[in-house]
Amino acid sequence: MKKLSHYDSKGRARMVDVSAKPATHRTAQARAFVAMSARVLRALPANPKGNPLEIARIAGIQAAKRTSELIPMCHPLSLTHADVTVKVVKGGIRITASAATTAPTGVEMEALTAASVAALTLYDMCKALDKGIVIREVLLEKKTGGKSGDYTR
Secondary structure, three states: OOOOOOEOOOOOEOOOOOOOOOOEEEEEEEEEEEEOOHHHHHHHHHOOOOOHHHHHHHHHHHHHHOHHHHOOOOOOOOEEEEEEEEEEEOOEEEEEEEEEEEEOOOOHHHHHHHHHHHHHHHHHHHOOOOOOOEEEEEEEEEEEOOOOOOEEO
16 A cells, blocks of 8 residues: 655654655646525626625635645645636536646645635625535546646546
């Protein structure tokens, strides 16, 4: 079985030392789905807090840049790109988040954090209309670069 890198030989959590790894171009794309009723979807344009889709998009980008402040063992990265798209589809809102960097470690956590925070923001913006909104399917779609190579779901 492969050993998890975020634990030392005594089982204590640690930040992995990536200083010996070469900086390479790395990308990641993640997604999330926010399931909500047709009534809530119809009400999106009239939200008194502002446009929930645009606010969620900006929140996701902001979150990608602050991932290392939220995830304890995550390295702070200088992102070269972060983007979030939100699209109303049947049954809810589909979120796609992407991140890129040239660094010695990947940006999967940044893309996943962006998708998650965008989804949470949509919940926050719409919860007054329906507490039954469900955030689901937060997952990594693909990543490129690094020692482990490319991955596509």
